[in-house]
Amino acid sequence: MRALLIVAHGSRRATSNDEVRALSDAVAARDDGLYDRVGCAFLELAEPTIPDGIRALMNEGVSDITVVPYFLSAGRHVVEDIPAEVAKAGPLPPEVNVRIAPYIGRSETMADLLLAQGRSTA
Amino acid sequence: MRALLIVAHGSRRATSNDEVRALSDAVAARDDGLYDRVGCAFLELAEPTIPDGIRALMNEGVSDITVVPYFLSAGRHVVEDIPAEVAKAGPLPPEVNVRIAPYIGRSETMADLLLAQGRSTA
Helix, strand or coil: CEEEEEEECCCCCHHHHHHHHHHHHHHHHHCCCCCCEEEEEECCCCCCEHHHHHHHHHHCCCCEEEEEECCCCCCHHHHHHHHHHHHHCCCCCCCCEEEECCCHHHCCCHHHHHHHHHHCCC | CEEEEEEECCCCCHHHHHHHHHHHHHHHHHCCCCCCEEEEEECCCCCCEHHHHHHHHHHCCCCEEEEEECCCCCCHHHHHHHHHHHHHCCCCCCCCEEEECCCHHHCCCHHHHHHHHHHCCC
16 A cells, blocks of 8 residues: 655644645545555644654555655755654564655646746736 | 746755745746746845845836745745735835735645655655
8 A cells, every 4th residue: 555645844833734634635635546545744843743644654554655745945854854754663664665755845846836826816 | 017926935045045046947937928027035034035026026117916925834924924025015106016826835736746746756
């Protein structure tokens, strides 16, 4: 089983964390079958933590997890903290594979998203 | 003339600010003609400021500016600070129209972007 785990910073504002959870639900609804599970986790200030999020997916039988950092730039959180938190989920069984995708600010479709966002208010 | 102004937080890391500038260039390259200018500005820690970015566009003859907040959640920066900085560009001539689009975390295409980002490393 495959999973996508959206990792956000986490906020003291509960509504910001709920936005991420709603986004996770929206991703699950739009997935065309590549992922059996779509979830979210937080680097800090909200639950679940990244290790807890990974372990919860493993407990559901997921063996292939792609972590997508919901971050706009390659700061310390993306470069150091997220890999360190992912590592804390281990040691993993050999059949479990966790990879970290590029952060979303690197997405080639971000330019299109910005244009669409402008157009939505034009 | 119309412009899209991407507004990011700004960072002490010059490379993060340069990422935003490169994204602005990518948006300009992908625009199909809706905008005569695409630029970026920063809420803090980098140049140009939001009022300076708006004034620079006006000086180039732009009279219709859509500000897109390059932010993932509706924190204080989006709700209060960006509108306040946009207001500082004024008073504007009556023929100049500045509107603020929803922040990118609200984009309906964010879910697709996340799926594509996961797929890029699958």
